[in-house]
Amino acid sequence: MNRNLILGAALTSVFLLAALISFVWTPYDYAGLDIANKLHSPSLAHPMGTDHFGRDILSMIMVGARTSIAVALVAVGIGMGAGVPLGLWAAARRGSLVDEIIMRGNDLVFAFPAIVIAILITAVFGAGAINAIIAIGIFNIPVFARITRGAALSLWQREFILAARVAGKSAARISAEHILPNVANLLIVQGTIQFSLGILAEAGLSYVGLGAQPPVPSWGRMLADAQTMVSIAPHMAMMPGFAIILTVLGLNLMGDGLRDMLDPRLRVART
Amino acid sequence: MLRYALKRFLSLLISLAVASLVIFVVIEVAPGDPASFMLGLNAQPETLAALRSELGLDQSRPERYLEWVGGMLQGDFGTSYTYRTPVTEMIGDRLWVSVPLALYALTLSVVVAFPAGIYAASRRGRAGDIGVMGATQLGVAVPNFWFAMILVLIFSINLRWFSAGGFVGWDKGLFAGLHALTLPAIALALPQAAILARVMRSALLDVMGEDFMRTARAKGLTARQALWRHGLRNALIPVLTIIGLQFSFLLAGSIIIEQVFYLPGLGRLVFQSISARDLIVVESVVMLLVFSVILVNFLVDLAYAAVDPRLRART
Numbered sequence: 088m089n090r091n092l093i094l095g096a097a098l099t100s101v102f103l104l105a106a107l108i109s110f111v112w113t114p115y116d117y118a119g120l121d122i123a124n125k126l127h128s129p130s131l132a133h134p135m136g137t138d139h140f141g142r143d144i145l146s147m148i149m150v151g152a153r154t155s156i157a158v159a160l161v162a163v164g165i166g167m168g169a170g171v172p173l174g175l176w177a178a179a180r181r182g183s184l185v186d187e188i189i190m191r192g193n194d195l196v197f198a199f200p201a202i203v204i205a206i207l208i209t210a211v212f213g214a215g216a217i218n219a220i221i222a223i224g225i226f227n228i229p230v231f232a233r234i235t236r237g238a239a240l241s242l243w244q245r246e247f248i249l250a251a252r253v254a255g256k257s258a259a260r261i262s263a264e265h266i267l268p269n270v271a272n273l274l275i276v277q278g279t280i281q282f283s284l285g286i287l288a289e290a291g292l293s294y295v296g297l298g299a300q301p302p303v304p305s306w307g308r309m310l311a312d313a314q315t316m317v318s319i320a321p322h323m324a325m326m327p328g329f330a331i332i333l334t335v336l337g338l339n340l341m342g343d344g345l346r347d348m349l350d351p352r353l354r355v356a357r358t
Numbered sequence: 359m360l361r362y363a364l365k366r367f368l369s370l371l372i373s374l375a376v377a378s379l380v381i382f383v384v385i386e387v388a389p390g391d392p393a394s395f396m397l398g399l400n401a402q403p404e405t406l407a408a409l410r411s412e413l414g415l416d417q418s419r420p421e422r423y424l425e426w427v428g429g430m431l432q433g434d435f436g437t438s439y440t441y442r443t444p445v446t447e448m449i450g451d452r453l454w455v456s457v458p459l460a461l462y463a464l465t466l467s468v469v470v471a472f473p474a475g476i477y478a479a480s481r482r483g484r485a486g487d488i489g490v491m492g493a494t495q496l497g498v499a500v501p502n503f504w505f506a507m508i509l510v511l512i513f514s515i516n517l518r519w520f521s522a523g524g525f526v527g528w529d530k531g532l533f534a535g536l537h538a539l540t541l542p543a544i545a546l547a548l549p550q551a552a553i554l555a556r557v558m559r560s561a562l563l564d565v566m567g568e569d570f571m572r573t574a575r576a577k578g579l580t581a582r583q584a585l586w587r588h589g590l591r592n593a594l595i596p597v598l599t600i601i602g603l604q605f606s607f608l609l610a611g612s613i614i615i616e617q618v619f620y621l622p623g624l625g626r627l628v629f630q631s632i633s634a635r636d637l638i639v640v641e642s643v644v645m646l647l648v649f650s651v652i653l654v655n656f657l658v659d660l661a662y663a664a665v666d667p668r669l670r671a672r673t
Contacts, residue, residue, distance in 0.1 A: 195373055195380075198651045200610035203644055207381065210632050210640045211388040283499070290501050291614050295629065310504055314618065317507055318515045328504040335499035 092344025098337025102330070106152035115143035117150045118302050126320045136322040138312060144326050147304045151327065154216060154305040155334070158298070159285030161220045163278050166227020171274065173228070174235025175266060179258040181240060190236070193229035201226040201288045205297045216305075219298040223288045227281050234277050238270040272349035276342050283338035290331050306331050362663055370656045377648045378430075382423050385641045391415070392439045395635050413439065426641075435642040440634045445642045448627060455525055456616070456623035459539050460608045463546035468601070470551040475558025480585060482563060490555065497552025502611055506545035506618040513541060523620035542619045546611050550604050557600045561593035568592070595665055602658030606651040 109117075114134075121141030129136045135144035177189040199207075205222035212218060239262070242248060251261045292298035293307025301308070306327040313323035393409045394401060410416050414425060414436075429436060435445035478490040514522035520541050528535045565571065566589060574584040613625030620626070624643055631639035 191369065191373070194369075194655075195376055198373065198377060198606070198648045198655070200606050200647070200651070202610040202613055203647050206613075206628055206632065206640065207384050207644055210635075210637060211384060287499075287501055291503060294501075294503055295614055295617050310501075310507065314507055317511050321511055324504070324507050324511070328501070328508070331501050331504065332496070332499045335501075336495065339495060339499060 089344050089347055091340045092348060095337045095340030095342070095344055098333055099341055102152050102334045102337070103156065105149045106156050109146075109149035109153055113143075113146035113149050115146045117142065117146040117304055119143075126316070126323075128320075128322055135326045136320070138309070138323050139316055139320070144309075144323065147309060148306070148326060148330050151304045151306045151309060152330065152334075154293075154299050154303055155286050155289050155331075158216055158220050158223065158289040159282050162223035162227055162285045162288075163281050165220070165224025166231045166281060167274065167278060170228040170231025170233075171235045171267075174232040174237075175239055175262040177232070177236045178239030178243060178266070179262050181243065189232065193232050196225060196229045199226070202292065202295075202297075205292050209297050214297050214300055216299040216303060219289055219292045222292070222297075223285050226288075227285070230281060231274065231277065234273060235270055238273050239266045242266050242269055272345075276346045276349065279338055279342035279345060283335045283342070286331065286335055286338070359663065363660060366656055366659050370652060373652050374649060377652065378427055378645055379423070381641055381645055381648070382426060385637050386419060388637055392635065392637060396439055413437070430642070430645065436638045438631075438636055438639050440631075440636045440639075445639055448639065449624070449642060449646060452622060452624045452627045454528060455539075455621050456609075456612055456625070458535070459542055459546065459612050459615075459621070459623060460605070462536070462539050462543035463550065463608055463612070464601070464605070466543055466547035467551040467554055467604070470547070471554035471558055474551070474555040476562065476585070476590070478555065478559040479562035479566070480581075487559075491559070494552040494555050497548050498556075500548060502545045502549055503614050503618050505548055506542065506615055509541045509545055510618070523618070525621050539621075542612075542615050542621060545618070546608060546615050549611075550608060553604070554597070554600060558593065558597055561596045562589055565589045565593045595662065598661060598665070599658060602654055602661075605654045609647055609650065 115121075119142060121137070123141065124133075124137050125139055125141040127133055127137040127141075133143050133145065135148065138144055138147070173189050173193075177186040180186050201222050204225050205219060208218045208222055243266070248261060248265055251265055256264070289298055289305070290307035290310070293305040294311045296308075296311070298307055299305035309327040310324060313320070313327070317324050391410075393406055393413060393415055397406060397409060407416075414422060417425070426436065433446055435449060437443070438445050438448060441448065474490050474494070478487045481487040510522045513519045521538065525538050526534050562585070566585075570588060570592075571584055574588050575581065579587065612623060613628065615621075616623040616625035617629070624647070628640055628643045631637070631643070
């Protein structure tokens, strides 16, 4: 086990746990207003302080973790769910019209940054967490399609695939039974990285008001609230910021660690 | 080279056509009629019909699409529903903030990332390398709008070196303009610089293992001379690609960063237009953003082929 993986997994688990625990318990009601105790700095009663409505920041961060993780996770799911089959299909029909259409389609989606997709969706359907998920999810599709196609292309040249073809298996069956298991490691690593990018994107979209809407707490919206208070209550900006940084850092370290562990070539190179 | 360029140009045109169609269709399905939104609930049917025909809303969809695209090709983005001014003018004003901001951030990112990446690569595995890599790990994880708030807290509120937001305008002089864009550009550049430094380092490390580097050393060059004369030039290819790709992130990032600093750029324009349901402005700004991403990728592809002849041969 390498150090990156352990540290990354530990950081990530803290926030996963916080999100899970928040379903059954938070120190205070995350939506409970307590104006008498507003803008308190961190203390024993409120380890992360309170916001301008006297809400407990720790409780909001725990529930906000839920939003961030859910949005990013579903968005990665969308990206993988659509991108991986497309990538496998393109690789199986290498050089054909299908391959060309899929890859040009990918290029096209790449030209729409997640925030631009979110702006379009919001202009039409209004803001909301679901729209943030769709925007980040669409943005993820070409990422997974490209990486799957790239890895699958080189696999199609290998002997064991040739053997499967000689045995009479269809391209679809070979993709599912032989190609997919062999690109799974790569997809896990990329999934971790896209997960962390998803958390950053969700925070950004919520910050500008295109993501989760009140009363659902989200780290990005907490930062938007904190902006006007930053001179009198810096902790309001610090706490959600640290939560985002540590989660993203954890996921990135975990991705690096997983890559080192799962990629046999790197393992050989290091010894 | 010419054939390759033509082929890429054709694919650029197709991408633009499809992108414009996608944007148009998405905006078309938006609920609500801009004319009735502008005139309010109590509008007379005749006034409504007059406005609809003035805005061109009474035409069929294919007609409107062609008119929109045709107008854009001549630099005419239509008329804003809310402000009744040409969208081209509105966008033009905002570009004077957004484009300099993106370029400023790109410059900062390159200025920081190149030395950092080169330094880390030349100190591979040693404390300097580990320090730089740790810093980039952190840089990638920091949301730029949060970093922007922290910069405001330190440099605007506490030290009072910069204003916390707003833009003075370029007519106050180049220095005043750049001064106002400095904090936003730093915030925008941070994650990009971190990514770029990592790419620079790994590209250099790849190059250092090449035979021609050994040859250069065998010729009697010191490690430093070989790095500067042969290593850097060859490592620039992947770095150039990433810079091209980063442009779209810079644009996207500037939309958010403009909110932190209340900068009158494209980002603020698009958010104001969304809340005013000024869809023609949203449509045009989005098209412009997508166009610039596609164009930059096209230029990077060309630059790539100019630098590396193998790419030309492959297509």
